[in-house]
Amino acid sequence: MQLDAVTIDIGTTRPLVLLHSVDAAEMGAHPLDRVRIEDGTESMTGIVKRTDELVDRGTIGVTEPLRHVRGTVDVTLAGQPRSVRYVRKKLDDVELDADELETIVRDVHENRLSDVELGAYVSAIYANGLSLEETEHLTQAMTEVGQQLTWKGPVVADKHSIGGVAGDSVTPIVVSIVAETGLTMPKTSSRAVTSPAGTADVMEVFCDVEFSIDEIEAIVAETNGCLVWGGGVDLSPVDDEIIRAENPLSIDPPGQLIASVLSKKRSAGSTHVVIDVPYGEGAKVESLVDARKLADDVKRVGDHLDVDVTCAITHGTAPTGRGVGPVLEARDVLAVLEGDGPEPLRLKSIRLAEMLLDHCGVDASAADVLDSGRALERFRRIVAAQNGDSEVESDDLEPGEETTTVRADRSGIATRIDNRQLSDVARRAGAPLDARAGLVIHREAGEAVVAGDSLYTIHAEAAAKLEEANALADRLEPIRVRSKADALVERR
Amino acid sequence: MQLDAVTIDIGTTRPLVLLHSVDAAEMGAHPLDRVRIEDGTESMTGIVKRTDELVDRGTIGVTEPLRHVRGTVDVTLAGQPRSVRYVRKKLDDVELDADELETIVRDVHENRLSDVELGAYVSAIYANGLSLEETEHLTQAMTEVGQQLTWKGPVVADKHSIGGVAGDSVTPIVVSIVAETGLTMPKTSSRAVTSPAGTADVMEVFCDVEFSIDEIEAIVAETNGCLVWGGGVDLSPVDDEIIRAENPLSIDPPGQLIASVLSKKRSAGSTHVVIDVPYGEGAKVESLVDARKLADDVKRVGDHLDVDVTCAITHGTAPTGRGVGPVLEARDVLAVLEGDGPEPLRLKSIRLAEMLLDHCGVDASAADVLDSGRALERFRRIVAAQNGDSEVESDDLEPGEETTTVRADRSGIATRIDNRQLSDVARRAGAPLDARAGLVIHREAGEAVVAGDSLYTIHAEAAAKLEEANALADRLEPIRVRSKADALVERR
Numbered sequence: 008m009q010l011d012a013v014t015i016d017i018g019t020t021r022p023l024v025l026l027h028s029v030d031a032a033e034m035g036a037h038p039l040d041r042v043r044i045e046d047g048t049e050s051m052t053g054i055v056k057r058t059d060e061l062v063d064r065g066t067i068g069v070t071e072p073l074r075h076v077r078g079t080v081d082v083t084l085a086g087q088p089r090s091v092r093y094v095r096k097k098l099d100d101v102e103l104d105a106d107e108l109e110t111i112v113r114d115v116h117e118n119r120l121s122d123v124e125l126g127a128y129v130s131a132i133y134a135n136g137l138s139l140e141e142t143e144h145l146t147q148a149m150t151e152v153g154q155q156l157t158w159k160g161p162v163v164a165d166k167h168s169i170g171g172v173a174g175d176s177v178t179p180i181v182v183s184i185v186a187e188t189g190l191t192m193p194k195t196s197s198r199a200v201t202s203p204a205g206t207a208d209v210m211e212v213f214c215d216v217e218f219s220i221d222e223i224e225a226i227v228a229e230t231n232g233c234l235v236w237g238g239g240v241d242l243s244p245v246d247d248e249i250i251r252a253e254n255p256l257s258i259d260p261p262g263q264l265i266a267s268v269l270s271k272k273r274s275a276g277s278t279h280v281v282i283d284v285p286y287g288e289g290a291k292v293e294s295l296v297d298a299r300k301l302a303d304d305v306k307r308v309g310d311h312l313d314v315d316v317t318c319a320i321t322h323g324t325a326p327t328g329r330g331v332g333p334v335l336e337a338r339d340v341l342a343v344l345e346g347d348g349p350e351p352l353r354l355k356s357i358r359l360a361e362m363l364l365d366h367c368g369v370d371a372s373a374a375d376v377l378d379s380g381r382a383l384e385r386f387r388r389i390v391a392a393q394n395g396d397s398e399v400e401s402d403d404l405e406p407g408e409e410t411t412t413v414r415a416d417r418s419g420i421a422t423r424i425d426n427r428q429l430s431d432v433a434r435r436a437g438a439p440l441d442a443r444a445g446l447v448i449h450r451e452a453g454e455a456v457v458a459g460d461s462l463y464t465i466h467a468e469a470a471a472k473l474e475e476a477n478a479l480a481d482r483l484e485p486i487r488v489r490s491k492a493d494a495l496v497e498r499r
Numbered sequence: 500m501q502l503d504a505v506t507i508d509i510g511t512t513r514p515l516v517l518l519h520s521v522d523a524a525e526m527g528a529h530p531l532d533r534v535r536i537e538d539g540t541e542s543m544t545g546i547v548k549r550t551d552e553l554v555d556r557g558t559i560g561v562t563e564p565l566r567h568v569r570g571t572v573d574v575t576l577a578g579q580p581r582s583v584r585y586v587r588k589k590l591d592d593v594e595l596d597a598d599e600l601e602t603i604v605r606d607v608h609e610n611r612l613s614d615v616e617l618g619a620y621v622s623a624i625y626a627n628g629l630s631l632e633e634t635e636h637l638t639q640a641m642t643e644v645g646q647q648l649t650w651k652g653p654v655v656a657d658k659h660s661i662g663g664v665a666g667d668s669v670t671p672i673v674v675s676i677v678a679e680t681g682l683t684m685p686k687t688s689s690r691a692v693t694s695p696a697g698t699a700d701v702m703e704v705f706c707d708v709e710f711s712i713d714e715i716e717a718i719v720a721e722t723n724g725c726l727v728w729g730g731g732v733d734l735s736p737v738d739d740e741i742i743r744a745e746n747p748l749s750i751d752p753p754g755q756l757i758a759s760v761l762s763k764k765r766s767a768g769s770t771h772v773v774i775d776v777p778y779g780e781g782a783k784v785e786s787l788v789d790a791r792k793l794a795d796d797v798k799r800v801g802d803h804l805d806v807d808v809t810c811a812i813t814h815g816t817a818p819t820g821r822g823v824g825p826v827l828e829a830r831d832v833l834a835v836l837e838g839d840g841p842e843p844l845r846l847k848s849i850r851l852a853e854m855l856l857d858h859c860g861v862d863a864s865a866a867d868v869l870d871s872g873r874a875l876e877r878f879r880r881i882v883a884a885q886n887g888d889s890e891v892e893s894d895d896l897e898p899g900e901e902t903t904t905v906r907a908d909r910s911g912i913a914t915r916i917d918n919r920q921l922s923d924v925a926r927r928a929g930a931p932l933d934a935r936a937g938l939v940i941h942r943e944a945g946e947a948v949v950a951g952d953s954l955y956t957i958h959a960e961a962a963a964k965l966e967e968a969n970a971l972a973d974r975l976e977p978i979r980v981r982s983k984a985d986a987l988v989e990r991r
Contacts, residue, residue, distance in 0.1 A: 017509035061508060122613065123743075125615060127619070130626070131622060134622070255532070256615065257587065
């Protein structure tokens with residue numbers, strides 16, 4: 008069917024085409040069907056939406072990704088992308104081969120799957136799992152569609168956390184220690200998606216984090232390391248799309264998780280990687296058994312793909328630092344580097360750095376590098392290379408001035424620090440967009456508390472957001488205080 | 500967050516809201532998240548899309564289903580609908596209870612699920628199946644959200660076909676026979692979705708098919724039967740939405756299929772139903788074993804819900820009539836009623852009518868009612884009651900005048916008549932929108948054929964569509980002719 012193309016913005020990044028209902032019916036095109044659009048030089052695929060109002064008969068509306076479609080075009084009903092057949096195969100619990108997984112990844116990358124099909128893909132992976140072989144093929148396919156970084160020298164160190172822990176900003180400390188020993192550690196990190204601060208958000212308190220590949224290479228050449236935002240380099244582009252489908256379902260199937268992590272590490276050119284697997288109630292991985300299984304699988308897939316992986320299984324129930332939110336976590340990071348700061352953050356950073364140094368065959372003491380102030384110096388050099396103020400001190404970092412301190416309403420023991428609830432309150436206060444918003448935790452789990460003791464302080468930049476955070480904090484109980492007797496028995 | 504609501508048409512029937520990226524980020528709202536919108540009197544839920552162009556900061560764009568949202572509204576991040584948890588539970592292969600299935604059905608009905616979640620729902624049902632108990636609960640829940648028809652008298656006859664067979668227009672013949680014996684048979688049918696003609700499309704050749712419930716009651720009071728479009732009455736409103744998600748994945752899980760069929764039958768007030776289960780290569784149900792299993796399950800669920808079901812397992816590989824497409828099928832139907840017409844269509848109609856009469860406890864011979872011309876008289880009365888021309892004869896029904904006759908290029912046996920390929924060619928010729936388009940099949944499977952014999956004739960209303968259909972017919976081989984030797988052995 009010959010149609011005139013017009014560009015229409017309907018607020019989507021997907022390649023949709025709007026057809027008048029009568030044209031669509033004539034073509035036999037239903038919603039979510041695909042059409043092939045040929046303009047004489049190029050052939051593209053669009054996903055059908057039907058409308059009676061937005062386009063007239065004889066016209067095809069195309070969204071942003073198809074904006075170069077112009078003039079009179081030939082539109083024909085296209086078959087399903089092949090990957091839909093493979094998704095169904097996986098729903099049938101049949102193992103997929105390398106070609107089939109590659110086709111799925113390519114179709115996701117080129118935006119050829121509708122949301123229904125993407126939902127079916129993540130559901131199939133979740134319901135029927137991925138074998139180790141499938142995970143390897145998937146990782147390989149996801150690596151291939153991304154950009155690739157390459158580094159001089161045989162050893163490139165990296166770390167990654169499976170995530171889900173608040174105030175867990177060990178990365179800037181680990182990178183500073185490791186880079187100071189002479190190893191190359193070009194670290195790309197994410198911004199917060201559902202948390203109050205990602206490592207990129209924390210680093211942005213100190214310096215720029217968005218750089219081109221050339222700029223990153225220059226920073227690493229100068230300092231051995233970097234702490235930049237991974238979204239600026241397209242290391243595993245299908246990952247975002249898959250996460251977009253996993254998030255509403257709150258699923259994160261292990262095989263897909265491993266493929267996401269390792270494809271990014273491979274694309275980043277990393278050779279030796281420590282992966283932090285926090286486990287426990289409220290963390291992504293709930294039990295020690297699951298954490299061990301995941302760790303073994305990641306290592307095995309890594310072996311196959313020439314990424315040397317070692318895993319740190321850590322406690323993931325309580326925050327590591329005291330601060331939650333970009334500025335408050337940045338303050339903890341800098342305090343640790345200055346020789347002070349929250350002890351759990353200091354200890355976890357040292358342990359991870361030690362593991363990574365050992366894993367890379369470097370004979371150096373992480374604690375010495377940190378305690379001697381050399382890690383701080385290295386951190387300052389990285390901040391300077393990323394256009395930041397290298398003279399900044401932890402006391403300079405001031406959180407939002409609108410504050411509420413939440414106090415214990417009874418005496419007893421702080422039986423539980425709830426990561427997820429603390430994150431929710433910090434986000435409600437404005438983090439991560441309001442960099443100075445968040446909260447400071449005053450108690451650790453197991454500590455004795457007297458009625459009226461402060462438990463945590465909420466910081467916000469604006470009074471209205473503080474109020475919202477207060478209202479949420481009233482409804483939740485992020486730090487739970489129970490009498491010694493109650494702490495032993497929970498009645499239901 | 501306080502925002503000003505504006506209505507925006509982006510060609511969707513889903514309750515979407517467009518937020519400026521900065522507002523969305525402040526709210527912590529990601530694409531596919533839900534927000535609660537309160538305008539002082541009412542509280543509604545919308546699914547988030549982010550845009551920088553379509554709305555300004557401080558404004559919320561709402562789509563058609565939310566068009567009554569006006570003025571300044573309070574927008575807050577809403578949690579997931581509860582049904583998403585139940586979808587995940589089903590993905591975990593945990594059996595769902597009546598409440599959980601009811602919640603899913605209600606959320607689908609109220610458009611609360613995003614496409615990703617809907618894709619996950621049908622995937623979960625497909626991958627992990629539904630127990631008989633779950634199927635019963637699902638049927639119950641799907642019935643409850645629809646309109647309900649009620650009829651006087653204890654017996655209301657109905658028939659349904661699982662579908663997938665071309666030229667299978669037995670329904671008008673069966674209804675005419677059954678209604679003539681005095682039974683009530685108010686038949687609602689669908690229009691074609693992926694086929695060249697649904698029963699409603701065929702009936703529309705004779706008369707109107709869209710009526711209100713009151714009008715349907717009047718037609719049935721006058722004639723004992725009706726042959727109307729089911730889309731005019733909202734018997735199982737969530738069905739369309741679920742089919743919309745199943746279609747692109749080409750999945751149709753048995754439990755969901757049973758719930759869809761039986762919820763419609765219950766809502767239609769049917770008490771005694773014959774369900775036609777065609778099976779074979781290319782049909783929806785591929786094997787006799789699967790057909791028997793499906794038939795047993797439908798009967799069992801029917802028992803539980805007070806719908807008395809009997810199933811006819813039929814051959815589903817070849818078309819039943821000779822014509823494919825609205826007018827061509829209508830001509831076959833009328834010819835059979837006139838005492839002529841394709842023998843397989845006549846025989847299948849008689850068998851199904853006999854089964855239904857027997858099932859309802861009526862002692863009458865379907866063949867007698869048909870052969871005596873009484874079924875034809877009853878059909879004419881129904882057509883007249885539905886505002887049609889009751890004097891029409893089969894010879895008056897003329898197919899499209901643009902024709903191509905496809906001939907055998909060798910001598911041998913017609914080894915296979917391919918339903919799906921014939922449907923595709925008929926659609927390409929313009930069916931069902933061009934009512935006179937379609938094709939006429941001249942051979943049956945197993946018949947001897949001499950090179951040059953006509954196999955089938957394509958009819959179109961417009962020369963351009965005939966050309967398109969010819970091109971497709973050239974690529975396919977809807978009627979396969981093989982030498983006797985070749986017919987026994989297939990080389991691959």
